[in-house]
Amino acid sequence: MKLIQFKMEHAHCANEGNAPMANSQNLKTISTADHEAAKAALDGYIEGLETGSFTRIADSFWENATMTGVTPAGFVEGSWRELEGYVEQFGAAPEQISHVDVVSITPTSALIRIDIENLADGTDCTDFHTVVKKDGAWKVIAKVFHVHG
Template identity: 45%
Template sequence: MSKNVKAVPTSDYFAVVEVVENYVAGLKVGDAKQVAKSFHKDATMYGFSAEGELLGGPISNLWTFMEQFGAAPNIIARNDIISITPTTAVVKVDMENDAAGNDYTDNHTLLKQDGKWLIIAKVFHTYQK
């Protein structure tokens, strides 16, 4: 019989959710420095605009977006952990009313490095209004 061992402690689930909740909280107040704390320094961001245009590149593109549009005081989000292992996680973030007034679905891939969870990739879809 194989070992019956729990691979991922419950505390990791809480830590992953905390990282994503910090991202959303930073968007709400328009604080790029707060949002940056959720991302790995080498993170990337790719996805589709509401018009179907593929956008992408370094996560610094998100900081540019935040500078352009500011805070999103009416943003609401639902975060669901889709998958988690001892070192990786995928979180779906369903958002409405970002700073530009758009609705999104984000899929964040997180890595646990040196005991800390960070988003390494953000893949998004923007919905038409």
């Protein structure tokens, strides 16, 4: 087994003779603006949980988006619209703290991780949102989550 060695001045491939890669390119395919736009798709979700506004949460989701995860009560799956009942039951979370990361991104899809502390029901949560860009707008198509104790 040959190892791949990377150097700043040349990229070498683990092929016969370690010849430089003739077609190697160092291209940035996803703009910083797209990273920020994909993350911003979750602004409505985060702000809606913080303020207790299901209308604001709805701004982040495609109509047929799904939601699956684990809570202290067990496994949950269904429509993202079930968040409406959560907001009605628990209200706003003014002490909520959120951290958002783009885990992976393509020109039309991204996986966004959100760590949220101090939700309205007193729990913390880790969410993974698959967002899709359609007609220039990034929105959530699927949410997978784990509620921590």
